[in-house]
Amino acid sequence: MKILTFSPTLTKIEYTLQDTESEKPLLEGMVKDWRGSRHIQKILREVKEQIILSGYTDEAITTIDFAISIRVPFGGSIFTRTKIADDDMVAELEKYIPYSPLHLPPVITLLAAVSKIFPETVAVVAFETSFFTGLPDREKYYAVSPDMSNIGLRRFGYHGIFHKYAYLEGKKTLNARKILSVCLENRPEIAAVADGRPLMVTSGATPLEGLPGLTTCGEIDPYLITAISKKMDLGPEEINNILTTKSGFTAICGKNVSFDHIFSKSAPEYKLAKDIMQYGILKNCGSGIAAMGGLDLIVFTGSYSYLGRFIGPWLQNKLSLHISGKIKHPAWLCLDHDIHRLLANEAVETLK
Amino acid sequence: MNVLVFNCGSSSLKYKIISMPGEQELAGGAAERVGPKTSEPSRIVHRYNGKTEIIQVEMRNHHESFLEIMKLLSKYPDLIPDAVGHRVVHGGKYFTGPVISNDAVMEKLEEIKDLAPLHNPPIMELMYACGKSYPDLPQVPVFDTAFHSTIPNYASAYPIPSDICTKMNIRKYGFHGTSHQYVVEEAAKFLGISKSRINAVSCHLGSGGASLCAVSKGRSIDNTMGYSPLQGLVMSTRCGDLDPAVSMQLLSLHENNNEEVDKILNRQSGVLGLSGYSSDIRDVLNSIASGGSHDERLLKTSEVYLWRIKKYLGAYLAVTGKVDAIIFTDTIGEEVPFVRANVCLGMEIFGLLVDHAKNNNAHKLPVDISAENSPVRILVIATNEELAIARRTYETITGRPIKAVTQDLKS
Numbered sequence: 001m002k003i004l005t006f007s008p009t010l011t012k013i014e015y016t017l018q019d020t021e022s023e024k025p026l027l028e029g030m031v032k033d034w035r036g037s038r039h040i041q042k043i044l045r046e047v048k049e050q051i052i053l054s055g056y057t058d059e060a061i062t063t064i065d066f067a068i069s070i071r072v073p074f075g076g077s078i079f080t081r082t083k084i085a086d087d088d089m090v091a092e093l094e095k096y097i098p099y100s101p102l103h104l105p106p107v108i109t110l111l112a113a114v115s116k117i118f119p120e121t122v123a124v125v126a127f128e129t130s131f132f133t134g135l136p137d138r139e140k141y142y143a144v145s146p147d148m149s150n151i152g153l154r155r156f157g158y159h160g161i162f163h164k165y166a167y168l169e170g171k172k173t174l175n176a177r178k179i180l181s182v183c184l185e186n187r188p189e190i191a192a193v194a195d196g197r198p199l200m201v202t203s204g205a206t207p208l209e210g211l212p213g214l215t216t217c218g219e220i221d222p223y224l225i226t227a228i229s230k231k232m233d234l235g236p237e238e239i240n241n242i243l244t245t246k247s248g249f250t251a252i253c254g255k256n257v258s259f260d261h262i263f264s265k266s267a268p269e270y271k272l273a274k275d276i277m278q279y280g281i282l283k284n285c286g287s288g289i290a291a292m293g294g295l296d297l298i299v300f301t302g303s304y305s306y307l308g309r310f311i312g313p314w315l316q317n318k319l320s321l322h323i324s325g326k327i328k329h330p331a332w333l334c335l336d337h338d339i340h341r342l343l344a345n346e347a348v349e350t351l352k
Numbered sequence: 353m354n355v356l357v358f359n360c361g362s363s364s365l366k367y368k369i370i371s372m373p374g375e376q377e378l379a380g381g382a383a384e385r386v387g388p389k390t391s392e393p394s395r396i397v398h399r400y401n402g403k404t405e406i407i408q409v410e411m412r413n414h415h416e417s418f419l420e421i422m423k424l425l426s427k428y429p430d431l432i433p434d435a436v437g438h439r440v441v442h443g444g445k446y447f448t449g450p451v452i453s454n455d456a457v458m459e460k461l462e463e464i465k466d467l468a469p470l471h472n473p474p475i476m477e478l479m480y481a482c483g484k485s486y487p488d489l490p491q492v493p494v495f496d497t498a499f500h501s502t503i504p505n506y507a508s509a510y511p512i513p514s515d516i517c518t519k520m521n522i523r524k525y526g527f528h529g530t531s532h533q534y535v536v537e538e539a540a541k542f543l544g545i546s547k548s549r550i551n552a553v554s555c556h557l558g559s560g561g562a563s564l565c566a567v568s569k570g571r572s573i574d575n576t577m578g579y580s581p582l583q584g585l586v587m588s589t590r591c592g593d594l595d596p597a598v599s600m601q602l603l604s605l606h607e608n609n610n611e612e613v614d615k616i617l618n619r620q621s622g623v624l625g626l627s628g629y630s631s632d633i634r635d636v637l638n639s640i641a642s643g644g645s646h647d648e649r650l651l652k653t654s655e656v657y658l659w660r661i662k663k664y665l666g667a668y669l670a671v672t673g674k675v676d677a678i679i680f681t682d683t684i685g686e687e688v689p690f691v692r693a694n695v696c697l698g699m700e701i702f703g704l705l706v707d708h709a710k711n712n713n714a715h716k717l718p719v720d721i722s723a724e725n726s727p728v729r730i731l732v733i734a735t736n737e738e739l740a741i742a743r744r745t746y747e748t749i750t751g752r753p754i755k756a757v758t759q760d761l762k763s
Contacts, residue, residue: 137652138659142594143586144616145625146649153598200663204595212511217596220510221578222617224522225599226610231466231520235608236600243596247512254514275506283574283667290666293698319670322703322727 002026004051004061004121005343007071008034008110010102015047017054018344025340027054035106037113044117062120069347070114071339072107073158073207074100075127080134082126082346085111089125099152126346131160132191132198139200139291155209157201159183159302161342163191166299169335171196176296180288180330182281182311184259184304187213190281192288200291202284208244211280214257217247218280249273259304263311281311282318295321298332308334353749354378355742356425356433358418360475363387365417368738369431372746375739379431383417398424400431414474415481422486436482436491437745439530439737440475441581442468443495445521450498450744453479453491461493467521468580492745499529502571507671510579526575528556532565533572534740535681535733540570542718543729545676553668553678555661555695556735557685559632560588564661566668574671576664582618585664586657588631591621593660626653633657637690662695669702677729678704686734689714692721696730703727 001020006013013034016025027050031043051061060066070085076096083089090111097104114123132155140154157163166181181191188211192200202210202219212218220243228239249257252273262270262277289295298315300308312332320327353373359366368380381398396407396417407424411417425431437450444464451457458479465472475493482491500508508524509517516522532554539554540547547570554565562585566574576584576592586592599613606612624631627650629639636653669675679685680692689711696704705726714721714732722730747753 136655138655141626141652141656142598143591143623143626143656143660144594144598144621145628148598155595204597206595206597208597209593209595217510217512219593220512220596221524221580221583222591222594222596222599223578223580223582223614224510224512225596225603226613227520227579228516229603229608230610232516236603239603240597240600242513242516243600249511251513252509252511272505272509275504276509276511279506279671283671286667286670287663288666289670289701290662290699294701318673320673321701323701 001348002056002061002066003344003347004047004066004068004118005070005340005347006068006110006114007339007343008107010106013040013043013110014340016340017051018340020344020348027051028340035109037109040106040110040113041117044113048117061118064122064351066121067347067351068114068118068121068123069343070107070110070123070125071128071161071343072125073103073128074156075125075129076152077133077154079125079127079130081130082124082350084350085115085123085125122351124347124350126161126343128158128160129156131164132157132201135198135201142205153205155201155204157189157191157198158187158203158207159185159189159191161339161346162301163189163193163198163201165337165342165345166191166301166335167193167196170297170299170333174297174331174333178292178294178296180285180295180298182285182298182300182308184300184302184307184311185213186259186303187211187216188277188281188302190284190288192291194292200288211284212248212252212276214259215245215248215250217243217251249277252276259307263307278311278314282315285315285319289319289321295319295330298330300332300334301337303338305334305336308332353434353746354430354432355435355437355745357437357439357738357741357745358475358478359439359738359741360414360478362470362474365414365421365478366738367421368742369425369433370739370742372742373752375742377739379425379428380738381421383411383421386411386414386417388412396420396424400428414478418478418481419485433489435745435749436489437741438475438479438491438493439496439741440493441471441496441527442525443493443497443501444525445523447493447495448498448501450492450494450748452748453483453493457493458483464521467525490749492748494530494741494744496527496529497525499533500524500526500565500572500575503574507574522579524575524578526563526565526572527577527581528558528561528563528565528575529572530737530740530744531556531681531735532563532567532575534737535679535735536565536567536570538718538733539677539679539729539731542720542731542733543676546570550677551672551675553665553672553675555665555678555680555685556682557585557661557680557688557691558587558682559634559684561590562587562661562682562684564664564668566672568672574668584660586626586660587622588633589619589622589624591617591625623653623657626656629653633684633691634688637688641690658691658694661691662699665695665699666702669699675703675728677731679731679733681733681735686714686717686732692730692732704730706730 016028162183163181170176170179365383369378379400385394446460540550552567705723707723711721718733
């Protein structure tokens with residue numbers, strides 16, 4: 001089966017054509033500044049031309065052996081699994097725009113463009129939040145008045161597709177039931193998953209909470225927002241810009257960085273950033289273990305999953321677990337599938 | 353040496369006279385309803401020799417309450433103070449331990465008073481009053497943040513631009529340090545471990561504020577509170593951890609009215625906000641136990657409150673490594689066995705096993721409530737911040753460390 005995958009972010013859209021019979025994508029590409037209805041339609045037409053140039057006819061891309069899979073960052077509490085896109089879905093997503101005002105409008109535009117350019121091809125939508133719709137109440141809610149919870153304020157995770165993959169692979173390869181899933185993306189996220197159910201996740205109502213990212217602040221004292229507003233005379237939009245684009249490891253290092261820089265052995269100037277990252281992971285792993293009452297396996301996924309080869313042994317050494325009267329150290333595993341491979345899997349599973 | 357210990361609230365002034373180094377509490381009390389007139393007159397409740405005396409007297413500010421307390425103490429020759437110890441909430445970046453107050457200290461305190469705008473100014477008012485009326489009486493501010501000055505950079509730094517951090521002195525300061533340090537030292541004594549070697553997680557669970565502290569080799573390495581006492585656990589009316597985007601949304605919703613947002617998050621959230629019933633978690637738990645378990649809102653409050661403690665307990669057990677003990681203290685930690693049992697439930701993986709009979713009968717403190725085969729000790733220890741302040745005051749003035757004394761001074 002062939003699956004055309006799309007992974008849109010605020011600044012770019014990546015696409016691939018995956019073949020379920022092959023590890024490598026048949027084609028792949030990326031377009032920056034992709035937003036806007038006409039622009040995205042033009043991009044999709046070009047993608048379609050590339051597919052046809054690779055030897056697929058117009059008819060071939062409408063058969064049951066061809067599908068489209070789109071990653072959507074936010075699906076609220078209503079989309080509990082990957083679904084086939086239709087008009088009802090778009091209508092529901094429009095209702096959620098106030099909760100994800102930056103991410104959802106361009107995604108809705110993308111869905112409309114896909115329907116227009118690929119009218120006969122079945123498209124599925126994989127929501128990053130679906131995996132977390134079943135979070136326990138104790139983890140889901142903040143300690144604020146329910147008036148705020150009633151308007152949709154709750155915790156989600158934002159790398160659900162990777163966490164689901166970590167759980168399924170951990171179960172399949174090592175028969176692990178209690179898994180700490182460490183997703184190493186530009187905005188990292190840790191989830192504790194027991195028997196397929198997430199019990200803890202580091203992100204919050206938005207992806208800003210949790211571990212710091214390359215430019216995002218992560219968890220901070222909530223008082224800092226009003227303190228900064230008062231002292232620096234800044235409004236919420238200006239503070240939001242600082243906390244989402246100028247904070248995180250970029251702020252710690254004083255320059256743009258990647259996790260490769262931070263974990264490079266020959267880079268002592270990144271030591272504080274590396275220590276903050278490792279400490280944050282260790283601390284949240286402790287919370288995850290408490291949530292599950294145990295731990296079978298730590299799994300690293302995401303674009304930087306290979307860094308698990310450095311972080312895994314460090315974590316293993318730091319985490320001393322009391323099991324059957326003995327001290328044991330947890331096993332770890334790095335998985336290398338990228339988001340497009342997982343989007344293809346989502347499509348196959350949904351269309352079974 | 354008689355140390356007069358002050359614990360200054362916004363409208364109250366608690367005090368104790370403690371004879372040091374014997375650690376004998378001679379008297380104590382509180383000036384209540386200090387400030388503008390309220391429905392009841394302001395008064396001093398004074399305890400001495402097993403008797404309680406109530407003196408009604410107008411006290412418009414902390415200067416006046418201080419003078420009234422000194423006037424009262426002067427009637428008793430054995431209560432004349434030789435030194436004063438103050439509980440100071442915030443020491444900012446300048447104070448990593450107690451100091452003898454002087455003009456330079458007061459200047460530094462003036463510089464950082466914005467860090468704790470509700471808490472530090474009344475204490476400073478008291479210190480100025482004391483210095484003016486009793487210039488020869490040494491004063492020692494003991495800072496709640498000082499114990500946490502050992503938190504490493506990787507745990508105390510907030511990843512936000514350095515120009516803002518520098519301008520606003522932003523870092524994790526941590527709070528309740530005086531209490532955490534006290535119970536950790538008491539735990540070391542109880543377990544027969546040197547206080548410079550003990551590894552522990554201290555759970556200060558007050559009926560108002562609450563925080564956990566990770567302790568390695570007797571030193572604080574992390575605290576759930578942060579730049580302010582708002583971060584961390586769910587507290588009586590404080591929200592604890594919250595997505596920063598939610599704070600920004602609130603600010604937007606309230607048209608940049610910082611005071612309104614601070615009020616919502618500090619005074620209308622936490623147990624009160626969740627339950628809509630009471631700000632005291634004991635009321636919520638008692639209501640559930642007495643048949644209110646059908647009330648979803650109360651159940652949710654209890655679950656969120658307990659889970660946040662357990663979540664941080666797991667985090668701090670992980671970062672501390674080989675832990676000797678966890679310690680429960682302050683009102684909820686000392687008095688509510690259900691909270692202790694629930695927080696430790698399912699934590700065998702970290703070496704925590706509770707003996708439920710001991711837990712339910714933990715009345716005479718300190719006590720070990722862990723099961724015999726528990727690899728980590730679980731202790732309940734009464735905090736005594738006033739004694740801790742008296743100790744630090746005595747040590748600072750005499751330069752002599754306090755030797756181990758096991759007397760329980762909780763009154």
